[in-house]
Amino acid sequence: MDESVIISNVFHHVAWGTTIAVYFWLVGASAGSFVVSSFGWVFGIKRYKPLALSASVTAIILLLLVPILLIWDLGKPLRFIYLILPSYWHATGPMSWGTVLIMTYPIAMIVYSYFVIKNNELWAKIIGILSIVLALSTHWYTGVVMELNPGRFLNHTALAPLLFLTGAFISGIGLLVLILWVRNMIVSAARRIEWSLIYEMAQYMMYGLVFDAFLLFLEFMQSIYGSQNEVMGHEEVLLGVFRFPYLWMEIVFGLIVPFVILVSPLKRTRFGVIVASILVAVGVYGMRIWWVMGGQYLQTFY
Amino acid sequence: MSDIDRRNFMKFGAAAVAAGSAASACPGLLNAMELELGGNDFHQIRTFHPRDRRPYLCTMCSYFDGGYTFAEDGEILKAEGNPDHIATRGKFCTKGLASFFGASDPDRILAPLKRVGNRGSGQWREIGWEEAIAEVAGKVQGALVDVDSIYLNEGGFKDGGTVRFMDTIGSRSVIRSRLPSIGTAPRQAALEEALGFNFILPDFEHTKYILNFGANIMETALPLAQRLTDGVVNNRLKLVTFEVRMSNTAGRSDLWFPVFPGSDGIIALAMANVIMQKGLANLDFIDTWTNYSSERLAADLEKFTPEMAEKASGVSAKIIKKIAIEFAKSKPATVFSHNGVSLHRNGIDAEMACLLLAVITGNIDNEGGYCLPRRFDVAPPAPAPAPVASASRQLNPRFPFEVKEGTRRVQVLFNHMSNPAYSSPAASLWREVLKDPELVPYLVDFSPFMSETSELADIILPDVVDVERHDVASSPTALWPWISMSYPDIKPRGQAQDVRLVLKQIIEAIDPDGSRGMKQYWAFTDTEQWVKQAVKATPGMKKKSYKRLKSKGVWPPYGKIDPATRQIVKNGEPVEADYHTYTATGFPTPSGKIEIRPPAWSGNPRHGALQSHQFVLTTFKVAYHTLSMTSNLKYLAELWHSNPLWINTGIGRELGIADGALVRVTSEVGYLVTKAWLTQGIHPQVVGISTSVGRTAYGRVARADPRAHAPFAREEQEDPDIDHNLWWRDGGVNPNDIIPVALDPETGAQLWNDTVVTVSPAERGDRYGDISVENARHFAIYRKLHEQA
Amino acid sequence: MREARRSYGLQTPGTRGMPGAKRYGMVIDLRKCIGCNSCMVACKAEFGVPMGVWRTWVKAADKGTYPNTKRIFMPRMCNHCDYPVCVRNCPTQATYKHKDGFVLQRYNRCIGCRTCMVACPYNARHLIPAKRTGKNLPTQVVDKCTLCVHRVKKGLVPACVQACVGGARIFGDLNDPNSEVAQLAARETLMVLKPELGTSPSVSYIGGDWEIMDEPHSYTNRTARLREEFNTFKRNHDGDAFGDIVEGESTMAEVGKNFVGFLRSIPHKAKEVFDAYVNLYLR
Ligand SMILES: Nc1nc2c(c(=O)[nH]1)N[C@H]1C(S)=C(S)[C@@H](COP(=O)(O)OP(=O)(O)OC[C@H]3O[C@@H](n4cnc5c(=O)[nH]c(N)nc54)[C@H](O)[C@@H]3O)O[C@H]1N2
Ligand SMILES: Nc1nc2c(c(=O)[nH]1)N[C@H]1C(S)=C(S)[C@@H](COP(=O)(O)OP(=O)(O)OC[C@H]3O[C@@H](n4cnc5c(=O)[nH]c(N)nc54)[C@H](O)[C@@H]3O)O[C@H]1N2
Ligand code: SF4
Ligand code: SF4
């Protein structure tokens, strides 16, 4: 007997679409650049100290702009305030945690930047550690908000926050490199950031890519050895409808190509690093697309 | 004053309470209670605000289910079946549930429209009723000398007084696109001849076995379907369906046998033969209650062997024997057949053969058998004109040809509840004829909507829609007779007027002083009086009938429906139906017995020997639409709006047609381009296209184009839902242009299931929805038919 | 079997089998379902549900190879889960579990964030479009089947049960052993959707068929017509705001179009927000 064919059904939208994907992307970049910013002041890698301010300002600006997207995306944007009303707050909702994080994280960063400007080593470090935790949490939460939906098979994986964080780290560096590049063109020679430093950052990005590839491989293993939903989700959705963002944007042009650049002699050229950075940033956008929409996509037919 | 204040106060209070209850997490208002099956309705948010209830009679099909509409502030928001209705039992199909939307349809015609510009150019001027009536009356007056040149094309399940109008003026020229009661002409003719009734009711609720030939019970006969499902669970009945495609009914049957089109008759005869041969027939019943003796019948049936049936139908002889024996041994068992059988060249014989199966097993009017119809004959309000036109049962497929060749002279053509420009065979020829002012000098359409036919009219007189109409009806859909009423108690939208009132004014204009003897039949002041008189004149009505109908919608009261068993109970006891009613009175046939025609079967010459890419085209109805009446109802169109060509998967692949690919469907007269749907559920020599979609008129929902506002659409009627949320763009393709006339020689009915087509992959330049036909070929086919007859 | 007890947020715990507690739910007897879709239309009319969103719907599938084929139907709706993921994940407590078994929406609290839609494993929820028929009805908040609590409160069965031609939908208190639903549950084998998720649905089926109940199967085995319709749906029904990727087209272009769509939606949304603001504070 042939398998049955669905001949009639109603249709459903992917509930979280581009806006959310863009949000995840930018908030990730914010977290990533902040991590770079903290190299100097928190982890004491002196060379990175000059970077700290531009990195944290990038992070702050992103994070001040980006929640607007979230509010924007609400059916009732003017009701965003409900998210923080104590009588409405719902402790088990991942989004409730996110709200708290998104609100406290920029404040922490601002305070941190203040101490960086004031050159206050101790407080910059203390607040820096706090901010780093918040940065990671903010981004961990974006992974978790998708992960804690047991019905969405592609998202429901404990690796989700890690994948997000790694993505954040590499796309953060990518964006930062681009910003520094532009900045270097504008500011006076004295205030330019050393290219050698940028090349070094690119090497961190390369390690990030390796780790990202490893995580993707784990995910891949789980899906092809997984339940029918996971196998199907991988084969039909990721390699089907979302082939471009998944396979091409993320894996080929967002992972393999920049990796090759960053291990080749090109890694010490401006051209190589800039191209790799662009590719990584765009590749992570691809990942956000398939991650957010792909996971929901399978079910829109159910 | 104080009353109103109190009401308003209550409303506000209720709203506040509801808002409060919605806001507090656990109002805990629910106690253990018996839940009612219906009969009331409440606002979804203002829960303490009941909606106003009015009895409603669904006239979307001839089953005439009774129900209620629920309104708030004069706006109908919901309809449902009447839970105290013996036939409906609280159930409406989708059409009945959604038809109330017609009242607020933004594309509805709300004032008389007069054509400006050429016919069909789509330019209209709103005129007042006075002008409209004067104009139409003038045309009628002018034509009265040759009164038969005043035509009525009637398609209504209820005629709305139009036939009475024709009787009043004395014109015999009534043509019909459908018969007023259940079933198409060949079926009605066969039943009438054999039983003296034009309908017969299978008792699905109590039966053990159903043989279904070409009836799509679950999509087109909903009051019967609800009893079938009860039987499925309560009696574990077996449903065996012979169909050419997997309709919902075939797909839900215990056994579905795909048959070659037009072969049901021989299958039934072969089964009857087997039953006689095996001694499983009820010989007593045959001998006492039919015009045949059992021996002669057995002898006459002998030549119809299962092998012969196998050859014609493709169903194996072994299975035919097995099913025949099973059927005969199941007590009680019943049969049902419909258009799949009746609308073929051999339809009447085939219908007789199906009936024969019930007759020879004695399953006539017994519990669980094939039961005689029970209904009230709703009388016309007295005094009624002598029936001139209503005697006419002429069907309309010939009409445009006859007009074109000059055998019929038309001066005025009234059209009511019919849309031949869309739903008749050779629809393109209809359009040609209706467009020609030489052939049809004056076309009047009574219609609340701009149908393909209305588009060609000279004047459109907007009728009320069914939820606004005060009317009564009865239909033999239960084992107990009932009569149902619509009592809208709201004003029609805009300037819409009930056809009866318009006709009254026309009559008054042509017979102002009553000297022509016409006015007397139109003496009622409003439709309420009309209905009162009709109820009064109907046999079997009591004094309080009207009053009760007005409040409860249905009469007589038999009892209550038990929500669990869905049986009608009175004082705790189930109400039993009377069976074997014929024993007292006999059958209303000349002989008082069942009059069987000598069993006969002729192969279908039109199908001939089909070539490998030739198919028999079946055009079928779907559960969510009634021909062309429902396409603009948004909730129904959302369910069904496109009609791909059903074609067997294997055959499709052989022809190089992929699922969803464009195909050309070519008949003798032309072709259409549509999309293919490859399905396992259709006979390899059959292709299918559903009706009801592929509209070029009627409104933006029907046309699947939210921007196609009608020029007469009113701002205040606009529905933002349609303008913003209508998401589909594929509105289907109408098959009727490529379907040539094929007429049943006895009744003149169109044989819808006899069209032969070829199917091929679309050619270069073909676009979805292309239709190309030559009306000259339509005409040639008609001439050939005519000569043969 | 011991019920896995979990807390699903600050909400009423599941009431399955809890003595004294109610658990309203539905048993859908698929043997009686004839696919007439009356339930869908009745539900839409009851609430004036806009086009393109559904509180309940009837899936249909064709099974088998010619000539041994069958058609199966499967009405779907909110399962009123005893452990509703939607409730747990909602950030504002706009959706909650009523102690009698209903999972309900508070429109005045809902911010339209759609977290609950992502959480619901059954597609039971939808965002009400911005434009709809009917004055004073909520828009742009999430809605779903309410199990017709407004009718049940007034002693009526839900609208879809009222309308069900086949009599396939049976409603009642699953915890009350005398109710029809409980008796059916005792007598027949019941199936629920995605039991492995532990949501403990209050809507169960008699005579279900996995080929229509299974999620991946619904995805792979669709007719070409359904695929095409889905794409038109995505393009025309509030597509921008959601940004669905349209299937079967060059996805590079799709991702680009999608992004452009997102940018384009910004002025739209700005106007919406502005209008809402004007409505709220300036009128
Ligand atoms: N939903 C809905 N219900 C309706 C109506 C409607 O428009 N819509 N209209 C009402 C009216 S006016 C009518 S006349 C009735 C019609 O009611 P039905 O007769 O039940 O409906 P049809 O779709 O005309 O035809 C029935 C079936 O016959 C099949 N068929 C075609 N050829 C053959 C054949 O050779 N053998 C067999 N065994 N089957 C064959 C077709 O595939 C189709 O499914 O319905 C009434 N009820
Ligand atoms: N291909 C194909 N064609 C078929 C069939 C088929 O099986 N296949 N079936 C045939 C059968 S069985 C039948 S019965 C015929 C039916 O065909 P028709 O008798 O032509 O009926 P409809 O197409 O339903 O047209 C009814 C028209 O009435 C108008 N109308 C709707 N509501 C109202 C109202 O409230 N008041 C008034 N005054 N007018 C209203 C609308 O303009 C609507 O278009 O179709 C036939 N056509
Ligand atoms: S079957 Fe449907 S269309 Fe026909 S009378 Fe009943 S509710 Fe109306
Ligand atoms: S079906 Fe979905 S919306 Fe309904 S209660 Fe369960 S999780 Fe919530």
Ligand code: SF4
């Ligand atoms: S959309 Fe409304 S109900 Fe759903 S999670 Fe957000 S606030 Fe809660």
Ligand code: SF4
């Ligand atoms: S219970 Fe009410 S809201 Fe839910 S599907 Fe049925 S009719 Fe719709």
Ligand code: SF4
């Ligand atoms: S109304 Fe009842 S029989 Fe009809 S589709 Fe819905 S559940 Fe099935």
Ligand SMILES: [Mo]
């Ligand atoms: Mo008909």
